[in-house]
Amino acid sequence: MSASVKSLLSTLTARGPHSVLRGNLGIAGQPGVVYTPEKGLNLPAVAFGHGWLTGAVNYRRLLEHLASWGYVAAAPDTERGPIPSHLNLATDLLTTLDICAGVRLGGGDISVHPDRLALAGHGMGAGAAVIAASQREVAAVAALFPSPTSPSAEALAPGIDTAALILAGASDIGSVSSNAIPLATAWGGKTILRSVEKATHNGMVEGRRALSALGAGKHEPKTERLTRALLVGFLNFELLGDKKYKLFADPEALLPHTEIVDPEAVEEEPEHPQKLPLLQLVQALRK
Numbered sequence: 001m002s003a004s005v006k007s008l009l010s011t012l013t014a015r016g017p018h019s020v021l022r023g024n025l026g027i028a029g030q031p032g033v034v035y036t037p038e039k040g041l042n043l044p045a046v047a048f049g050h051g052w053l054t055g056a057v058n059y060r061r062l063l064e065h066l067a068s069w070g071y072v073a074a075a076p077d078t079e080r081g082p083i084p085s086h087l088n089l090a091t092d093l094l095t096t097l098d099i100c101a102g103v104r105l106g107g108g109d110i111s112v113h114p115d116r117l118a119l120a121g122h123g124m125g126a127g128a129a130v131i132a133a134s135q136r137e138v139a140a141v142a143a144l145f146p147s148p149t150s151p152s153a154e155a156l157a158p159g160i161d162t163a164a165l166i167l168a169g170a171s172d173i174g175s176v177s178s179n180a181i182p183l184a185t186a187w188g189g190k191t192i193l194r195s196v197e198k199a200t201h202n203g204m205v206e207g208r209r210a211l212s213a214l215g216a217g218k219h220e221p222k223t224e225r226l227t228r229a230l231l232v233g234f235l236n237f238e239l240l241g242d243k244k245y246k247l248f249a250d251p252e253a254l255l256p257h258t259e260i261v262d263p264e265a266v267e268e269e270p271e272h273p274q275k276l277p278l279l280q281l282v283q284a285l286r287k
Helices: 002-012 056-068 086-102 123-131 151-157 180-186 210-212 219-236 243-250 278-286
Strands: 020-024 032-037 042-049 070-078 112-121 140-146 164-169 191-196 258-260
Touching: 002 020, 002 243, 020 042, 020 056, 032 042, 032 056, 032 086, 032 164, 042 056, 042 086, 042 123, 042 258, 070 164, 123 151, 123 219, 123 243, 140 219, 151 180, 164 180, 164 219, 180 191, 191 210, 191 219, 191 278, 219 243
Parallel strands: 042 070, 042 112, 112 140, 140 164, 164 191
Antiparallel strands: 020 032, 032 070, 191 258
16 A cells, blocks of 8 residues: 555645635525535536535535545435435435536635536435436446345445446444445446445434434444545545546556455345344335
8 A cells, every 4th residue: 555645635634725605595496505615617526425414414424525635515304204215316416416516616716517416325325326327328436335125225226337436334234224336247347346444324313322222323433534535535526537546446546545345245144133224224114
């Protein structure tokens, strides 16, 4: 592992060079928030889907971090209840991208390039991002600690040839709460599946300790910081073509505190009876 990779990762963990503005997507008819650099034309944009029983507020630092690195980062704030529609959240992600690409932001001095659009999300929001990517071509997809959705993201993945970054917690990549392995196996285009050291699937969520009794887990600051850096490095290469960050989009590159997972090489463990997490029980009730 080269010193330059470690240096780049350390740099991306820190806040970027841009001052950040915050806006309300509701002005354009879509409940949600948008964070942008103070100014800039033809910027890249990311529409981000939140996880189960969370909202855009639980990803404020992630969205601000993206904006500080020159991205327009927007998140719909819908489908926050216990029985969400993943399909509706995917539709809201696409509406969010339309707003970012079609409306001058800030004081009119911020615009988005139509070919520099990405879909991303966490948990069920990662699945919603995949559903959205199956409906519209974008430049990149990032599924952060994805969890099962309805319709199934992995069932749609073979028809998507966009480059994808899939992150999973090393502590629970094989659990029923994660579909990272089947999603990476099914993906139609280039995909990178990385497990994050000592991370769990809900560790990147801010301020979610009140839901730990429901299996939501606790905030993990190290997981959050590393996830932000990996995401920005991947997008810098895929959306901006910055070759300095090529290793962040290389499915075989070694990066600190992560391991490359070959989904084809993962052996299935014998099935054992286990309790389904609350999200899966809710999804079963919806069918």
